[in-house]
Amino acid sequence: MYDPKSVEEKWQAHWAENGTNEPDLDAAPSPFFNLMMFPYPSAEGLHVGNLYAFTGADFHGRFQRLRGRDVFEPIGFDAFGIHSENYALKVDVHPMDLIPRSIANFTRQLKRSGIMFDWSHTVDTTNPDYYRWTQWIFLQLYRAGLAVKKEAPVNWCPSCKTVLANEQVEDGKCERCGTEVGQRFLSQWFFRITEYVERLLKNLDWIDWSPSTLTAQRNWIGRSEGALLRFRLAGEREESLDVFTTRPDTIFGATFMVLAPEHPLVEELTSEDRRDEVETYRAAAADVDLVERRKTDDRKKTGVFTGGFAVNPATGEDIPVWIADYVLMEYGTGAIMAVPGHDQRDFEFARQFGLEILPVVAPAEVVDDASDPSTVILQLGDEAFVEHTEGERLINSGKFSGLPATEGAARIVEWLGERGLGEPKVNYRLHDWCISRQRYWGAPIPILYCDTCGTVPVPEEDLPVVLPHLEQFKPGDDGIAPLAKDESFYRATCPSCGGEARRETDVSDTFLDSTWYFLRYPSTDFDDRAIDPSRTDRWLPVDMYIGGEEHAVLHLLYSRFITMVLHDLGHVPFEEPYVRFRKHGLIIRDGAKMSKTKGNVVNPDEFIDRYGADTIRTYLMFLGPYQEGGDFRDSGIVGPQRFLSRVSDAIAAAVEAGATGFPDAVVERAVHQTISQVTEDFASLSFNTAIAALMELLNTLRAGGRVPTLDEIRPLVIMLGPIAPHLAEELWETLGGEPSLFDHASWPAFDPAKLTTDSVEIAVQVNGKLRATISLERGASEEAARAAALADEGVQRHMGNASIRKTIYVPDRLLNLVVG
RNA sequence: GCGAAAGUGGCGGAAUCGGUAGACGCGCCAGCCUUAGGAGCUGGUGGCCCGAGGGCCGUGGGGGUUCGAGUCCCCCCUUUCGCACCA
Numbered sequence: 026m027y028d029p030k031s032v033e034e035k036w037q038a039h040w041a042e043n044g045t046n047e048p049d050l051d052a053a054p055s056p057f058f059n060l061m062m063f064p065y066p067s068a069e070g071l072h073v074g075n076l077y078a079f080t081g082a083d084f085h086g087r088f089q090r091l092r093g094r095d096v097f098e099p100i101g102f103d104a105f106g107i108h109s110e111n112y113a114l115k116v117d118v119h120p121m122d123l124i125p126r127s128i129a130n131f132t133r134q135l136k137r138s139g140i141m142f143d144w145s146h147t148v149d150t151t152n153p154d155y156y157r158w159t160q161w162i163f164l165q166l167y168r169a170g171l172a173v174k175k176e177a178p179v180n181w182c183p184s185c186k187t188v189l190a191n192e193q194v195e196d197g198k199c200e201r202c203g204t205e206v207g208q209r210f211l212s213q214w215f216f217r218i219t220e221y222v223e224r225l226l227k228n229l230d231w232i233d234w235s236p237s238t239l240t241a242q243r244n245w246i247g248r249s250e251g252a253l254l255r256f257r258l259a260g261e262r263e264e265s266l267d268v269f270t271t272r273p274d275t276i277f278g279a280t281f282m283v284l285a286p287e288h289p290l291v292e293e294l295t296s297e298d299r300r301d302e303v304e305t306y307r308a309a310a311a312d313v314d315l316v317e318r319r320k321t322d323d324r325k326k327t328g329v330f331t332g333g334f335a336v337n338p339a340t341g342e343d344i345p346v347w348i349a350d351y352v353l354m355e356y357g358t359g360a361i362m363a364v365p366g367h368d369q370r371d372f373e374f375a376r377q378f379g380l381e382i383l384p385v386v387a388p389a390e391v392v393d394d395a396s397d398p399s400t401v402i403l404q405l406g407d408e409a410f411v412e413h414t415e416g417e418r419l420i421n422s423g424k425f426s427g428l429p430a431t432e433g434a435a436r437i438v439e440w441l442g443e444r445g446l447g448e449p450k451v452n453y454r455l456h457d458w459c460i461s462r463q464r465y466w467g468a469p470i471p472i473l474y475c476d477t478c479g480t481v482p483v484p485e486e487d488l489p490v491v492l493p494h495l496e497q498f499k500p501g502d503d504g505i506a507p508l509a510k511d512e513s514f515y516r517a518t519c520p521s522c523g524g525e526a527r528r529e530t531d532v533s534d535t536f537l538d539s540t541w542y543f544l545r546y547p548s549t550d551f552d553d554r555a556i557d558p559s560r561t562d563r564w565l566p567v568d569m570y571i572g573g574e575e576h577a578v579l580h581l582l583y584s585r586f587i588t589m590v591l592h593d594l595g596h597v598p599f600e601e602p603y604v605r606f607r608k609h610g611l612i613i614r615d616g617a618k619m620s621k622t623k624g625n626v627v628n629p630d631e632f633i634d635r636y637g638a639d640t641i642r643t644y645l646m647f648l649g650p651y652q653e654g655g656d657f658r659d660s661g662i663v664g665p666q667r668f669l670s671r672v673s674d675a676i677a678a679a680v681e682a683g684a685t686g687f688p689d690a691v692v693e694r695a696v697h698q699t700i701s702q703v704t705e706d707f708a709s710l711s712f713n714t715a716i717a718a719l720m721e722l723l724n725t726l727r728a729g730g731r732v733p734t735l736d737e738i739r740p741l742v743i744m745l746g747p748i749a750p751h752l753a754e755e756l757w758e759t760l761g762g763e764p765s766l767f768d769h770a771s772w773p774a775f776d777p778a779k780l781t782t783d784s785v786e787i788a789v790q791v792n793g794k795l796r797a798t799i800s801l802e803r804g805a806s807e808e809a810a811r812a813a814a815l816a817d818e819g820v821q822r823h824m825g826n827a828s829i830r831k832t833i834y835v836p837d838r839l840l841n842l843v844v845g
Numbered sequence: 846g847c848g849a850a851a852g853u854g855g856c857g858g859a860a861u862c863g864g865u866a867g868a869c870g871c872g873c874c875a876g877c878c879u880u881a882g883g884a885g886c887u888g889g890u891g892g893c894c895c896g897a898g899g900g901c902c903g904u905g906g907g908g909g910u911u912c913g914a915g916u917c918c919c920c921c922c923u924u925u926c927g928c929a930c931c932a
Contacts, residue, residue, distance in 0.1 A: 240927090656856090713869085
């Protein structure tokens with residue numbers, strides 16, 4: 026009788042006592058770094074989504090282990106950040122007390138779930154032993170000129186009293202508390218990730234990642250090719266307005282310009298009579314957050330005329346300069362040349378304010394019909410003409426009229442370039458990464474400000490800058506960081522001149538903590554260095570990284586960036602941290618997302634108590650394709666439960682009978698076929714079909730009440746290892762194997778010669794419809810197949826008197842007779 | 846709006862170099878076993894028709910290519926997930 030509780034406790038104890046899951050990090054001959062995204066240890070405990078993610082990754086890790094690799098499968102806790110801080114405020118427990126409790130609870134839950142973690146190499150990002158090195162990384166970037174302080178518009182949540190990243194704002198509201206978000210300008214630390222943008226993009230061509238994740242990163246980076254064009258201000262002024270455009274071919278149609286309300290030249294351009302209106306508009310725009318500004322849904326275009334003019338460098342004409350909030354300061358140059366004929370937004374704006382619309386590109390047919398392309402008139406309906414294809418031609422564009430648009434773009438840029446008015450330019454959507462947070466629960470940024478010496482980095486030997494235990498850590502509504510209120514923290518001595526200095530009181534973004542945790546895992550034994558070179562050589566880069574797609578753009582991009590920087594600075598010998606990445610899907614329950622409000626959250630403890638970890642593991646991976654997610658239904662869990670119980674019974678019966686060898690050719694073939702398929706499925710993370718194949722094999726082994734021989738069933742036990750490791754260990758021991766299975770068994774091999782039979786069933790179709798199946802010798806000739814088919818009564822009936830016009834024969838599969 | 850993926854029995858899902866649709870599991874039905882069982886075992890289970898030999902229909906909808914389409918092409922519908930005034 027299968028009793029999961031005792032079996033699981035027994036083997037968990039065995040693994041812990043024998044260090045089964047702790048590879049020799051200095052000497053393992055075949056290292057395999059199996060990484061999964063470390064969790065944020067929420068106070069609610071392990072979510073079944075975490076368990077799903079880890080279990081799939083563990084299937085893969087155990088599979089590699091059984092195939093002879095020395096698998097290092099560490100885990101840690103990403104415990105800094107707004108989540109924890111807000112929760113701590115809510116329940117009124119200090120995060121320094123709350124987090125250790127949550128971690129202890131997570132650890133307890135993870136240890137009973139059968140995952141092959143090496144508990145001797147964990148990380149906790151809130152531990153000074155860890156964040157000391159996070160601060161060290163900041164200093165490396167600072168020295169390399171990649172960490173800079175600059176003033177920037179930021180999203181500001183008036184409730185959380187903090188700056189939010191764009192991705193923390195949803196529908197203009199704070200992702201956490203739902204408060205409307207506004208804008209503020211603050212001086213903050215930025216990492217210059219844009220310096221690395223080309224490499225970050227280019228390497229996407231060769232790293233082996235889930236395609237959708239690659240696409241997400243490419244889109245996030247948002248590379249677009251175009252030109253930077255210079256518009257002089259009209260009149261006697263010196264200044265000029267730079268714009269980025271992907272359509273320099275349309276410059277003759279630029280009939281006005283639009284600046285972002287925050288653009289620095291607005292002041293200069295605004296005429297006295299327009300000043301009040303401009304100021305009112307700018308003030309209103311500042312009240313709207315950066316994300317709200319981007320909402321497209323039928324928001325009417327708004328804007329005001331500055332009273333100023335610029336000169337279109339192509340036509341030489343003065344064109345009016347407006348400001349409008351549909352132009353974003355953080356993209357391009359914060360200013361656009363408006364071409365209402367060929368941009369839908371500009372078109373709408375022009376309509377709204379009665380500005381001139383001048384089409385300068387037309388479909389080839391329109392131009393071909395005209396004698397002089399420079400005077401062609403393209404009639405526009407309610408939309409701009411925005412197609413951009415090879416066939417279209419320039420019109421109304423001076424000497425460039427008649428040229429294909431693409432060629433025209435290049436020629437125009439060249440022409441403007443000769444006069445210093447333009448150049449080709451690549452623009453990116455990606456921005457520098459603001460890492461400052463005006464919060465408490467994060468790693469302090471290791472910087473000092475000294476009146477004499479200016480900005481001074483904390484010397485490496487003085488790290489860590491320890492986060493003090495602040496009783497009052499709630500952020501203030503003045504934007505002053507909590508640490509700025511703790512004098513004993515911020516008062517310091519300047520390491521350079523010995524005078525008085527003030528510490529930076531912002532803490533760093535949680536995403537910084539997680540950029541390098543995987544680098545730390547193999548090196549947690551060392552407290553005098555972040556990353557041990559020899560351990561790193563042996564274990565990194567990561568062989569397989571599995572995680573959720575929600576981190577496709579932020580964590581994974583930042584982590585790649587930091588790794589590249591560390592590579593350039595000589596700290597690691599590779600520039601891509603994750604050679605292979607696979608996303609896993611999301612698990613839902615009864616067709617709906619799990620959420621506390623719906624009350625449909627699966628509590629892993631409850632299910633493990635009731636069914637055992639092995640059954641939960643099997644069920645989680647059986648309920649759908651791992652990379653696509655699946656639907657957790659309570660009724661379905663009994664399938665895997667019965668399966669494991671039957672395996673257990675079958676082993677007991679086999680041991681009692683004691684038969685060996687492969688007396689039955691059909692069964693022997695099934696064993697080989699299953700090994701072949703399961704091996705393939707495991708390699709491609711198709712765990713659901715691997716489990717199905719093992720179920721099928723078990724059904725074959727005990728079909729009609731037969732008792733399998735020991736040799737027939739042994740491979741099944743080994744293949745069960747990654748799926749139900751506790752039970753597999755137990756059964757392996759029952760079969761006389763030396764524990765642990767993971768040390769002493771190796772993945773079964775199959776004999777290709779034993780996969781097939783001498784005779785095959787082939788389908789016989791008449792005019793494409795299945796009419797019979799016939800048994801043939803493998804590799805039978807078409808003639809033989811046709812003869813056999815024609816002898817079949819059913820086939821004869823369907824052919825009637827008709828004659829065969831054509832025969833399609835797929836050897837060993839199908840014969841199609843086309844008659845008529 | 847743009848991008849990506851997906852729509853298959855009562856349900857979760859198999860099968861996509863075009864070649865016997867529905868593996869495996871849940872549920873359901875029948876039988877066995879049992880004092881009993883929310884246990885176990887055996888068999889059955891896409892729909893419709895039937896003369897019991899079979900026949901017809903069937904992978905979101907419509908068209909197409911092909912000897913043959915869940916799979917490829919075109920149009921449409923729906924769902925999920927990204928990104929969203931990106932110049």
